[in-house]
Amino acid sequence: MYIDVITLFPEMFDAVAKHGITRRALEQHLWSLGVWNPRDFVEDNYRTIDDRPYGGGPGMVMLAEPLNAAIDAALKRQQDAGVAGKVVYLTPQAKPLTDAGVRRLKEESAGLVLLAGRYEGVDERLIEARVDEEVSIGDYVLSGGELPAMVLIDALVRLLPGALNDGESASQDSYSDGLLDWPHYTRPDDWKGRKVPPVLQSGNHAAIEKWRRKQALGRTWLRRPEMIAALTLNKQDLKLLEEFRQEQAQQRQQEQQQQ
Ligand code: 9WO
Numbered sequence: 357m358y359i360d361v362i363t364l365f366p367e368m369f370d371a372v373a374k375h376g377i378t379r380r381a382l383e384q385h386l387w388s389l390g391v392w393n394p395r396d397f398v399e400d401n402y403r404t405i406d407d408r409p410y411g412g413g414p415g416m417v418m419l420a421e422p423l424n425a426a427i428d429a430a431l432k433r434q435q436d437a438g439v440a441g442k443v444v445y446l447t448p449q450a451k452p453l454t455d456a457g458v459r460r461l462k463e464e465s466a467g468l469v470l471l472a473g474r475y476e477g478v479d480e481r482l483i484e485a486r487v488d489e490e491v492s493i494g495d496y497v498l499s500g501g502e503l504p505a506m507v508l509i510d511a512l513v514r515l516l517p518g519a520l521n522d523g524e525s526a527s528q529d530s531y532s533d534g535l536l537d538w539p540h541y542t543r544p545d546d547w548k549g550r551k552v553p554p555v556l557q558s559g560n561h562a563a564i565e566k567w568r569r570k571q572a573l574g575r576t577w578l579r580r581p582e583m584i585a586a587l588t589l590n591k592q593d594l595k596l597l598e599e600f601r602q603e604q605a606q607q608r609q610q611e612q613q614q615q
Pocket of ligand 1: 448472476494495500
């Protein structure tokens with residue numbers, strides 16, 4: 357996958373290029389990263405990339421032309437590799453991204469040009485003329501589109517075949533089956549009086565699988581009931597969820613008695 361970013365802060369992208377799974381995947385050539393500073397596409401002595409908003413008001417707006425030239429350079433890198441890139445603007449003024457949205461972006465385009473804005477935003481005419489899609493990572497305002505661009509990169513790259521180690525399969529991730537994750541435990545088996553659920557040390561793999569499925573169903577029901585409502589659970593899952601509810605009620609009774 358070809359990813360290019362338009363940003364006034366190119367060094368921020370060291371976070372994905374030099375660390376962790378995204379770094380390893382970059383070294384394996386599963387994706388490539390181009391970072392373009394619109395300032396490098398400005399001729400004037402002050403290298404101006406922003407100006408005051410027409411109509412007045414506080415703050416500054418990013419100029420269309422430096423961004424336009426940077427997008428051209430980014431798309432050319434992708435074109436030279438035979439890739440027709442899609443231009444994505446990171447903005448809180450879009451429907452928030454979901455797991456399905458990340459998978460769709462990955463399937464639809466082998467190339468993405470991510471436009472990370474700063475200040476009060478980008479001249480609307482640049483968005484009309486050059487942006488194919490607007491993406492939000494959630495309903496909150498940040499100081500720029502760089503962190504959202506990196507969130508999108510991280511979510512995309514871990515889906516690329518070979519990006520994850522054996523056993524880290526993205527198909528096992530939370531959300532891929534419409535359920536939240538089950539709880540995880542490691543050593544020691546007693547931490548400050550809190551014990552590991554005995555089934556996990558039983559060696560009974562069928563019982564462990566069943567317990568994990570039950571916890572995933574129960575946790576999703578407790579925390580994200582609307583996600584459960586969107587699923588059609590089979591008989592076995594319905595039974596597991598009913599068992600979870602019973603065990604939950606029992607635990608709450610025990611806690612009441614202890615008080
Ligand atoms: C700043 C501002 C200040 C005064 C009045 C109105 C204002 N609007 C903004 C603003 O929205 N600035 C944005 C900062 C411009 C585009 C880049 N910025 C951004 C992207 N903030 N948050 C995001 C973002 C992107 C994707 N998902 C979540 C948040």
